[in-house]
Amino acid sequence: MSKNNSKYSTSHTHTEEVLKMKKARVVFIPFPAISHLVSTLEFAKLLISRDNRLRVTVLVIKFPNTSEADVYIDSLPISDSLHIINLPEISLPPNTDRASVMSVLLEAQKPHVKQAVFNLTAQEEQHGPLAAFVVDMLCTTMIDVAKEFSVPALIFFTSGVASLGLMLHVHTLFEGDNFDSTQLLHKNELAVPSFANSVPINSLPSFMLDKEWESFFKRYAGGLKKPNGIIVNSFEELESHAVQSFFSHPDLAALPIYPVGPLLNPDLKTDKIVGSHDIIRWLDDQPPSSVVFLCFGSRGSFYEDQIQEIAHAIENSGVRFIWSLRKPSPKGAMPAPSDYPLLDLVSxxxxGFLDRTAEIGKVVGWTPQAQILAHHAIGGFVSHCGWNSILESIYFGVPIAAWPLFAEQQINAFELVCELKLGVEIALDYRVKFNGDHNYVVTAEKIERGIKSVLDKNGAVRKNVKEMSKKSKKTLLEGGSSYSYLSNLIDYIMNQV
Structure with a gap:
Protein backbone atom coordinates (compact mmCIF):
# COMPACT_ATOMS: atom_id res chain seq x y z
CA MET A 1 0.00 0.00 0.00
CA SER A 2 2.77 2.39 0.94
CA LYS A 3 4.56 1.60 -2.33
CA ASN A 4 1.44 2.53 -4.27
CA ASN A 5 1.13 5.78 -2.34
CA SER A 6 4.73 6.73 -3.05
CA LYS A 7 4.28 5.87 -6.72
CA TYR A 8 1.15 8.08 -6.90
CA SER A 9 2.94 10.84 -5.08
CA THR A 10 5.91 10.80 -7.53
CA SER A 11 3.56 10.85 -10.51
CA HIS A 12 1.51 13.68 -9.00
CA THR A 13 4.65 15.73 -8.32
CA HIS A 14 5.82 15.18 -11.89
CA THR A 15 2.47 16.43 -13.21
CA GLU A 16 2.77 19.58 -11.10
CA GLU A 17 6.29 20.14 -12.46
CA VAL A 18 5.03 19.79 -16.03
CA LEU A 19 2.28 22.34 -15.35
CA LYS A 20 4.84 24.75 -13.95
CA MET A 21 7.17 24.38 -16.93
CA LYS A 22 8.13 27.68 -18.45
CA LYS A 23 6.67 28.43 -21.86
CA ALA A 24 8.10 30.56 -24.63
CA ARG A 25 6.44 32.39 -27.52
CA VAL A 26 8.13 32.62 -30.91
CA VAL A 27 6.83 35.06 -33.55
CA PHE A 28 7.18 33.93 -37.18
CA ILE A 29 7.13 36.38 -40.10
CA PRO A 30 7.14 34.39 -43.37
CA PHE A 31 7.51 35.78 -46.87
CA PRO A 32 4.09 35.78 -48.60
CA ALA A 33 4.87 33.30 -51.39
CA ILE A 34 3.71 29.70 -51.27
CA SER A 35 7.24 28.31 -51.78
CA HIS A 36 8.42 30.17 -48.65
CA LEU A 37 5.26 29.71 -46.59
CA VAL A 38 5.11 25.92 -46.83
CA SER A 39 8.63 25.22 -45.54
CA THR A 40 8.47 28.00 -42.91
CA LEU A 41 5.20 26.76 -41.47
CA GLU A 42 6.34 23.12 -41.63
CA PHE A 43 9.22 24.28 -39.45
CA ALA A 44 6.79 25.98 -37.05
CA LYS A 45 4.83 22.72 -36.77
CA LEU A 46 8.05 20.74 -36.22
CA LEU A 47 9.16 23.14 -33.49
CA ILE A 48 5.97 22.82 -31.41
CA SER A 49 5.75 19.07 -31.94
CA ARG A 50 9.30 18.64 -30.59
CA ASP A 51 8.77 20.77 -27.46
CA ASN A 52 5.38 21.44 -25.88
CA ARG A 53 6.72 24.50 -24.02
CA LEU A 54 6.87 26.43 -27.29
CA ARG A 55 4.06 28.57 -28.67
CA VAL A 56 4.23 29.93 -32.22
CA THR A 57 2.38 32.96 -33.57
CA VAL A 58 2.57 33.43 -37.35
CA LEU A 59 2.07 36.97 -38.67
CA VAL A 60 0.83 36.55 -42.23
CA ILE A 61 1.61 39.34 -44.70
CA LYS A 62 -0.20 39.20 -48.04
CA PHE A 63 0.76 40.65 -51.38
CA PRO A 64 -2.00 42.98 -52.60
CA ASN A 65 -4.62 41.23 -54.75
CA THR A 66 -3.14 37.71 -54.47
CA SER A 67 -4.53 34.63 -52.76
CA GLU A 68 -2.13 31.83 -53.71
CA ALA A 69 -1.22 31.14 -50.06
CA ASP A 70 -4.74 31.15 -48.63
CA VAL A 71 -5.50 27.45 -49.23
CA TYR A 72 -2.36 26.35 -47.41
CA ILE A 73 -2.86 28.71 -44.45
CA ASP A 74 -6.50 27.61 -44.14
CA SER A 75 -5.35 23.97 -43.91
CA LEU A 76 -3.15 24.57 -40.85
CA PRO A 77 -4.20 22.83 -37.63
CA ILE A 78 -4.73 25.84 -35.36
CA SER A 79 -4.23 25.07 -31.66
CA ASP A 80 -3.02 26.62 -28.41
CA SER A 81 0.50 26.05 -29.73
CA LEU A 82 0.01 27.50 -33.24
CA HIS A 83 -1.73 30.81 -33.74
CA ILE A 84 -2.22 32.66 -37.05
CA ILE A 85 -2.71 36.42 -37.31
CA ASN A 86 -3.53 37.87 -40.74
CA LEU A 87 -2.09 41.37 -40.88
CA PRO A 88 -4.18 44.05 -42.63
CA GLU A 89 -3.76 44.11 -46.40
CA ILE A 90 -1.96 47.17 -47.75
CA SER A 91 -2.16 48.82 -51.16
CA LEU A 92 1.20 49.65 -52.69
CA PRO A 93 1.81 53.11 -54.12
CA PRO A 94 1.21 53.16 -57.90
CA ASN A 95 4.26 52.54 -60.11
CA THR A 96 6.27 50.81 -57.35
CA ASP A 97 9.13 49.13 -59.25
CA ARG A 98 9.67 45.35 -58.95
CA ALA A 99 12.96 45.69 -57.05
CA SER A 100 11.27 47.79 -54.34
CA VAL A 101 7.92 46.00 -53.93
CA MET A 102 8.96 43.85 -50.97
CA SER A 103 10.78 46.57 -49.03
CA VAL A 104 7.88 49.01 -49.50
CA LEU A 105 5.36 46.36 -48.37
CA LEU A 106 7.42 45.38 -45.31
CA GLU A 107 8.01 48.95 -44.18
CA ALA A 108 4.28 49.62 -44.43
CA GLN A 109 3.58 46.50 -42.33
CA LYS A 110 6.02 47.30 -39.52
CA PRO A 111 3.46 49.25 -37.43
CA HIS A 112 1.01 46.33 -37.71
CA VAL A 113 3.72 43.86 -36.68
CA LYS A 114 4.63 45.99 -33.67
CA GLN A 115 0.99 46.24 -32.61
CA ALA A 116 0.40 42.49 -32.97
CA VAL A 117 3.51 41.67 -30.93
CA PHE A 118 2.62 44.27 -28.31
CA ASN A 119 -0.79 42.59 -27.93
CA LEU A 120 0.94 39.23 -27.46
CA THR A 121 3.24 40.56 -24.75
CA ALA A 122 0.15 41.77 -22.87
CA GLN A 123 -0.97 38.10 -22.69
CA GLU A 124 2.37 36.84 -21.41
CA GLU A 125 0.99 34.92 -18.43
CA GLN A 126 -1.32 32.92 -20.64
CA HIS A 127 1.02 32.14 -23.52
CA GLY A 128 4.51 32.55 -22.13
CA PRO A 129 7.00 35.39 -22.60
CA LEU A 130 8.23 36.46 -26.01
CA ALA A 131 11.48 34.57 -26.67
CA ALA A 132 12.44 35.17 -30.31
CA PHE A 133 11.44 36.27 -33.79
CA VAL A 134 11.87 33.92 -36.78
CA VAL A 135 11.82 36.05 -39.94
CA ASP A 136 12.00 34.92 -43.56
CA MET A 137 15.23 35.48 -45.49
CA LEU A 138 13.46 38.25 -47.46
CA CYS A 139 11.94 39.91 -44.38
CA THR A 140 15.15 40.80 -42.53
CA THR A 141 14.04 44.41 -41.99
CA MET A 142 11.76 42.95 -39.27
CA ILE A 143 14.90 42.26 -37.22
CA ASP A 144 14.60 45.95 -36.23
CA VAL A 145 11.24 45.17 -34.60
CA ALA A 146 12.73 42.23 -32.67
CA LYS A 147 15.37 44.61 -31.30
CA GLU A 148 12.66 47.00 -30.12
CA PHE A 149 11.20 44.15 -28.06
CA SER A 150 14.71 43.16 -26.85
CA VAL A 151 14.53 39.59 -28.16
CA PRO A 152 16.86 37.74 -30.55
CA ALA A 153 15.96 37.40 -34.23
CA LEU A 154 16.60 34.25 -36.24
CA ILE A 155 16.35 34.08 -40.03
CA PHE A 156 14.58 31.20 -41.74
CA PHE A 157 16.51 30.59 -44.97
CA THR A 158 14.37 28.67 -47.47
CA SER A 159 17.24 27.64 -49.75
CA GLY A 160 20.42 25.63 -49.13
CA VAL A 161 23.49 26.21 -46.98
CA ALA A 162 25.77 26.58 -50.02
CA SER A 163 23.46 29.26 -51.42
CA LEU A 164 23.50 31.08 -48.07
CA GLY A 165 27.30 31.02 -48.10
CA LEU A 166 27.30 32.46 -51.63
CA MET A 167 25.01 35.37 -50.66
CA LEU A 168 27.19 36.28 -47.69
CA HIS A 169 30.46 35.94 -49.64
CA VAL A 170 29.37 38.09 -52.61
CA HIS A 171 27.95 40.72 -50.24
CA THR A 172 31.36 40.88 -48.53
CA LEU A 173 32.98 41.39 -51.96
CA PHE A 174 30.49 44.16 -52.78
CA GLU A 175 31.35 45.87 -49.50
CA GLY A 176 34.98 46.11 -50.62
CA ASP A 177 36.42 48.94 -52.69
CA ASN A 178 35.42 49.21 -56.34
CA PHE A 179 33.67 45.84 -56.57
CA ASP A 180 30.17 45.49 -57.99
CA SER A 181 28.15 43.50 -60.52
CA THR A 182 30.26 44.88 -63.38
CA GLN A 183 33.40 43.26 -61.94
CA LEU A 184 31.55 39.96 -61.50
CA LEU A 185 30.55 39.96 -65.16
CA HIS A 186 34.22 40.26 -66.19
CA LYS A 187 35.09 37.00 -64.41
CA ASN A 188 34.51 33.44 -65.66
CA GLU A 189 34.16 31.85 -62.23
CA LEU A 190 34.29 32.66 -58.55
CA ALA A 191 35.83 30.81 -55.59
CA VAL A 192 33.19 30.63 -52.82
CA PRO A 193 33.90 29.08 -49.37
CA SER A 194 30.61 27.15 -49.26
CA PHE A 195 31.28 25.42 -52.61
CA ALA A 196 33.99 22.79 -53.17
CA ASN A 197 34.25 23.80 -56.85
CA SER A 198 34.61 27.27 -58.33
CA VAL A 199 31.21 28.65 -59.31
CA PRO A 200 30.71 29.73 -62.95
CA ILE A 201 29.54 33.34 -63.17
CA ASN A 202 26.61 32.28 -65.37
CA SER A 203 25.34 30.15 -62.46
CA LEU A 204 24.98 33.18 -60.16
CA PRO A 205 21.51 34.62 -59.46
CA SER A 206 20.43 37.43 -61.80
CA PHE A 207 20.08 39.88 -58.91
CA MET A 208 23.87 39.65 -58.38
CA LEU A 209 24.64 40.41 -62.02
CA ASP A 210 22.05 43.03 -62.92
CA LYS A 211 23.03 46.63 -62.07
CA GLU A 212 19.36 47.55 -61.64
CA TRP A 213 19.01 45.00 -58.79
CA GLU A 214 22.33 45.74 -57.07
CA SER A 215 20.78 47.85 -54.30
CA PHE A 216 18.18 45.10 -53.68
CA PHE A 217 20.94 42.49 -53.36
CA LYS A 218 23.02 44.63 -50.99
CA ARG A 219 20.00 45.27 -48.79
CA TYR A 220 18.90 41.62 -48.88
CA ALA A 221 22.31 40.00 -48.30
CA GLY A 222 23.27 42.65 -45.74
CA GLY A 223 20.19 41.65 -43.78
CA LEU A 224 21.44 38.06 -43.67
CA LYS A 225 24.38 39.24 -41.54
CA LYS A 226 22.20 40.81 -38.82
CA PRO A 227 20.46 37.91 -37.01
CA ASN A 228 21.47 35.90 -33.94
CA GLY A 229 21.41 32.76 -36.06
CA ILE A 230 20.10 31.30 -39.34
CA ILE A 231 17.77 28.30 -39.59
CA VAL A 232 18.28 26.56 -42.94
CA ASN A 233 15.92 24.18 -44.73
CA SER A 234 18.67 21.67 -45.48
CA PHE A 235 20.62 18.93 -43.74
CA GLU A 236 24.28 18.27 -43.06
CA GLU A 237 24.33 14.86 -44.75
CA LEU A 238 23.29 16.60 -48.02
CA GLU A 239 25.53 19.69 -47.85
CA SER A 240 28.43 18.55 -45.69
CA HIS A 241 31.06 20.82 -47.35
CA ALA A 242 28.83 23.89 -47.10
CA VAL A 243 27.91 23.23 -43.46
CA GLN A 244 31.55 22.72 -42.49
CA SER A 245 32.49 26.00 -44.19
CA PHE A 246 30.37 27.82 -41.59
CA PHE A 247 32.55 26.37 -38.84
CA SER A 248 35.92 26.69 -40.55
CA HIS A 249 35.93 29.81 -42.74
CA PRO A 250 36.75 33.04 -40.87
CA ASP A 251 34.13 35.08 -42.79
CA LEU A 252 31.34 32.64 -41.90
CA ALA A 253 32.22 31.14 -38.51
CA ALA A 254 30.73 34.03 -36.48
CA LEU A 255 27.20 33.28 -37.72
CA PRO A 256 25.48 30.27 -36.07
CA ILE A 257 23.50 28.11 -38.49
CA TYR A 258 20.91 25.43 -37.76
CA PRO A 259 20.33 23.08 -40.73
CA VAL A 260 17.08 21.43 -39.57
CA GLY A 261 15.61 20.15 -42.87
CA PRO A 262 14.27 18.69 -45.01
CA LEU A 263 11.06 20.54 -44.13
CA LEU A 264 8.40 19.26 -46.51
CA ASN A 265 4.66 18.78 -46.61
CA PRO A 266 4.26 15.60 -48.68
CA ASP A 267 0.71 15.12 -47.36
CA LEU A 268 -0.58 18.56 -48.46
CA LYS A 269 -4.24 18.08 -49.37
CA THR A 270 -4.73 18.13 -53.14
CA ASP A 271 -8.53 17.77 -53.36
CA LYS A 272 -8.86 21.34 -54.65
CA ILE A 273 -6.42 20.76 -57.54
CA VAL A 274 -8.53 20.06 -60.63
CA GLY A 275 -7.80 16.66 -62.17
CA SER A 276 -5.36 15.48 -59.47
CA HIS A 277 -7.25 12.21 -58.94
CA ASP A 278 -7.14 11.48 -62.70
CA ILE A 279 -3.35 12.01 -62.73
CA ILE A 280 -2.78 9.61 -59.83
CA ARG A 281 -5.14 6.99 -61.33
CA TRP A 282 -3.22 7.20 -64.63
CA LEU A 283 0.11 6.80 -62.80
CA ASP A 284 -1.25 3.72 -61.02
CA ASP A 285 -1.40 1.99 -64.42
CA GLN A 286 2.22 2.79 -65.42
CA PRO A 287 5.30 0.59 -64.80
CA PRO A 288 7.66 1.52 -61.92
CA SER A 289 10.14 4.37 -62.60
CA SER A 290 8.95 4.75 -66.20
CA VAL A 291 7.39 8.23 -66.23
CA VAL A 292 9.20 11.58 -66.51
CA PHE A 293 7.53 14.46 -64.69
CA LEU A 294 8.09 17.97 -66.11
CA CYS A 295 7.15 20.74 -63.68
CA PHE A 296 8.62 24.22 -63.20
CA GLY A 297 7.17 25.47 -59.92
CA SER A 298 4.45 27.90 -58.94
CA ARG A 299 5.93 30.69 -61.11
CA GLY A 300 7.52 28.75 -63.96
CA SER A 301 6.25 29.15 -67.53
CA PHE A 302 7.53 29.37 -71.11
CA TYR A 303 6.66 31.16 -74.34
CA GLU A 304 5.46 29.33 -77.46
CA ASP A 305 8.87 28.86 -79.11
CA GLN A 306 10.21 27.01 -76.08
CA ILE A 307 7.00 25.00 -75.57
CA GLN A 308 7.34 23.65 -79.13
CA GLU A 309 10.88 22.44 -78.40
CA ILE A 310 9.78 20.69 -75.18
CA ALA A 311 6.92 18.97 -77.02
CA HIS A 312 9.25 17.73 -79.79
CA ALA A 313 11.72 16.44 -77.17
CA ILE A 314 9.01 14.52 -75.32
CA GLU A 315 7.61 13.00 -78.51
CA ASN A 316 11.02 12.10 -79.96
CA SER A 317 12.10 10.44 -76.71
CA GLY A 318 9.00 8.21 -76.74
CA VAL A 319 8.86 8.16 -72.93
CA ARG A 320 5.82 8.21 -70.68
CA PHE A 321 5.31 11.70 -69.25
CA ILE A 322 3.32 14.13 -67.15
CA TRP A 323 3.91 17.73 -68.22
CA SER A 324 2.68 20.56 -66.02
CA LEU A 325 2.35 23.40 -68.53
CA ARG A 326 1.38 26.86 -67.26
CA LYS A 327 0.31 30.02 -69.05
CA PRO A 328 2.67 32.99 -68.41
CA SER A 329 1.22 35.96 -66.58
CA PRO A 330 1.22 39.23 -68.58
CA LYS A 331 4.71 40.80 -68.74
CA GLY A 332 5.53 42.70 -65.58
CA ALA A 333 2.44 41.42 -63.73
CA MET A 334 2.59 40.08 -60.16
CA PRO A 335 0.08 37.17 -60.37
CA ALA A 336 1.43 33.64 -60.78
CA PRO A 337 1.03 31.76 -64.07
CA SER A 338 -2.39 30.20 -64.74
CA ASP A 339 -3.66 27.04 -66.46
CA TYR A 340 -4.38 26.90 -70.19
CA PRO A 341 -7.91 26.18 -71.44
CA LEU A 342 -7.89 23.01 -73.57
CA LEU A 343 -8.54 24.89 -76.81
CA ASP A 344 -5.47 27.08 -76.19
CA LEU A 345 -3.35 23.97 -75.56
CA VAL A 346 -4.39 22.43 -78.88
CA SER A 347 -3.26 25.52 -80.82
CA GLY A 352 -1.69 16.44 -83.39
CA PHE A 353 0.68 16.23 -80.37
CA LEU A 354 -2.08 15.58 -77.83
CA ASP A 355 -3.63 12.84 -79.98
CA ARG A 356 -0.33 11.11 -80.77
CA THR A 357 0.77 11.07 -77.11
CA ALA A 358 -2.61 10.38 -75.51
CA GLU A 359 -1.65 6.80 -74.54
CA ILE A 360 1.73 7.59 -73.03
CA GLY A 361 1.33 10.96 -71.35
CA LYS A 362 -0.69 13.82 -69.97
CA VAL A 363 -0.38 17.59 -70.40
CA VAL A 364 -1.85 19.13 -67.25
CA GLY A 365 -2.03 22.44 -65.40
CA TRP A 366 -1.12 22.96 -61.76
CA THR A 367 -0.31 19.60 -60.14
CA PRO A 368 0.13 18.06 -56.67
CA GLN A 369 3.93 17.90 -57.08
CA ALA A 370 4.88 16.02 -53.89
CA GLN A 371 2.13 13.45 -54.41
CA ILE A 372 3.32 12.82 -57.97
CA LEU A 373 7.01 12.57 -56.99
CA ALA A 374 6.04 10.07 -54.27
CA HIS A 375 4.42 7.75 -56.84
CA HIS A 376 6.34 4.58 -57.75
CA ALA A 377 5.77 5.21 -61.48
CA ILE A 378 7.86 8.41 -61.54
CA GLY A 379 11.41 7.78 -62.72
CA GLY A 380 12.73 11.28 -63.38
CA PHE A 381 11.91 14.93 -62.76
CA VAL A 382 12.60 17.81 -65.19
CA SER A 383 12.69 20.70 -62.73
CA HIS A 384 13.44 24.41 -62.33
CA CYS A 385 15.47 23.49 -59.23
CA GLY A 386 13.59 25.52 -56.67
CA TRP A 387 14.98 24.38 -53.32
CA ASN A 388 11.70 22.85 -52.10
CA SER A 389 11.48 20.83 -55.33
CA ILE A 390 15.05 19.59 -54.90
CA LEU A 391 14.36 18.47 -51.33
CA GLU A 392 11.12 16.73 -52.32
CA SER A 393 12.80 14.95 -55.22
CA ILE A 394 15.66 13.73 -53.02
CA TYR A 395 13.24 12.65 -50.27
CA PHE A 396 11.27 10.51 -52.74
CA GLY A 397 14.41 9.22 -54.48
CA VAL A 398 13.72 10.76 -57.92
CA PRO A 399 16.72 12.13 -59.91
CA ILE A 400 16.39 15.62 -61.43
CA ALA A 401 17.15 16.92 -64.91
CA ALA A 402 18.08 20.51 -64.06
CA TRP A 403 16.58 23.43 -65.97
CA PRO A 404 16.70 26.56 -63.75
CA LEU A 405 14.70 29.69 -64.59
CA PHE A 406 15.31 32.57 -62.14
CA ALA A 407 16.06 33.69 -58.53
CA GLU A 408 18.69 31.38 -56.99
CA GLN A 409 17.70 28.39 -59.16
CA GLN A 410 20.87 28.53 -61.31
CA ILE A 411 23.10 28.14 -58.27
CA ASN A 412 20.86 25.36 -56.91
CA ALA A 413 21.15 23.55 -60.25
CA PHE A 414 24.95 23.94 -60.30
CA GLU A 415 25.18 22.54 -56.76
CA LEU A 416 22.85 19.64 -57.54
CA VAL A 417 24.60 18.58 -60.76
CA CYS A 418 28.26 19.57 -60.26
CA GLU A 419 28.78 19.45 -56.48
CA LEU A 420 26.40 16.79 -55.21
CA LYS A 421 26.07 14.57 -58.35
CA LEU A 422 22.34 14.21 -57.67
CA GLY A 423 21.08 15.55 -60.99
CA VAL A 424 21.79 15.72 -64.73
CA GLU A 425 22.02 18.87 -66.84
CA ILE A 426 19.53 20.18 -69.35
CA ALA A 427 20.56 23.87 -69.33
CA LEU A 428 22.36 25.21 -66.25
CA ASP A 429 22.87 28.66 -67.79
CA TYR A 430 19.26 29.19 -68.94
CA ARG A 431 17.83 32.36 -67.45
CA VAL A 432 14.47 34.09 -67.47
CA LYS A 433 14.97 37.84 -67.16
CA PHE A 434 13.05 40.11 -64.82
CA ASN A 435 10.79 41.27 -67.67
CA GLY A 436 9.86 37.66 -68.50
CA ASP A 437 12.14 37.23 -71.53
CA HIS A 438 14.57 34.28 -71.70
CA ASN A 439 18.21 34.37 -72.78
CA TYR A 440 17.89 31.60 -75.42
CA VAL A 441 15.69 28.72 -76.54
CA VAL A 442 16.81 25.28 -75.34
CA THR A 443 16.74 22.84 -78.28
CA ALA A 444 14.62 19.70 -78.43
CA GLU A 445 17.82 17.62 -78.79
CA LYS A 446 19.25 18.98 -75.52
CA ILE A 447 15.96 18.41 -73.65
CA GLU A 448 15.62 14.88 -75.07
CA ARG A 449 19.17 14.02 -73.92
CA GLY A 450 18.30 15.22 -70.41
CA ILE A 451 15.04 13.22 -70.32
CA LYS A 452 16.75 9.99 -71.41
CA SER A 453 19.64 10.55 -69.01
CA VAL A 454 17.43 11.18 -65.97
CA LEU A 455 15.44 7.99 -66.68
CA ASP A 456 18.58 5.82 -66.91
CA LYS A 457 17.82 3.05 -64.43
CA ASN A 458 21.48 2.06 -64.02
CA GLY A 459 22.99 5.53 -63.84
CA ALA A 460 25.26 6.73 -61.00
CA VAL A 461 22.98 9.73 -60.37
CA ARG A 462 19.98 7.47 -59.63
CA LYS A 463 22.09 5.41 -57.21
CA ASN A 464 23.32 8.59 -55.45
CA VAL A 465 19.78 9.96 -55.14
CA LYS A 466 18.48 6.69 -53.64
CA GLU A 467 21.24 6.76 -51.01
CA MET A 468 20.60 10.42 -50.16
CA SER A 469 16.86 9.71 -49.95
CA LYS A 470 17.51 7.29 -47.07
CA LYS A 471 19.65 9.88 -45.29
CA SER A 472 17.00 12.59 -45.75
CA LYS A 473 14.47 10.39 -43.95
CA LYS A 474 16.79 9.57 -41.05
CA THR A 475 18.22 13.02 -40.34
CA LEU A 476 15.13 14.32 -38.51
CA LEU A 477 15.00 11.21 -36.31
CA GLU A 478 16.90 10.91 -33.05
CA GLY A 479 20.60 10.51 -33.87
CA GLY A 480 20.34 12.47 -37.14
CA SER A 481 22.10 15.78 -37.64
CA SER A 482 18.89 17.80 -38.17
CA TYR A 483 17.42 16.37 -34.96
CA SER A 484 20.53 17.52 -33.06
CA TYR A 485 20.57 21.01 -34.60
CA LEU A 486 16.90 21.42 -33.72
CA SER A 487 17.64 20.43 -30.10
CA ASN A 488 20.39 23.06 -29.96
CA LEU A 489 18.05 25.67 -31.40
CA ILE A 490 15.28 24.89 -28.89
CA ASP A 491 17.81 25.15 -26.04
CA TYR A 492 18.85 28.56 -27.37
CA ILE A 493 15.23 29.79 -27.56
CA MET A 494 14.30 28.48 -24.10
CA ASN A 495 17.38 30.12 -22.59
CA GLN A 496 15.93 33.50 -23.60
CA VAL A 497 13.09 33.26 -21.02
Missing amino acids: LLPE
Missing part, protein backbone atom coordinates in the same frame (compact mmCIF):
# COMPACT_ATOMS: atom_id res chain seq x y z
CA LEU A 348 -0.12 26.03 -78.71
CA LEU A 349 1.35 22.52 -79.06
CA PRO A 350 2.55 20.94 -82.32
CA GLU A 351 -0.39 19.86 -84.49
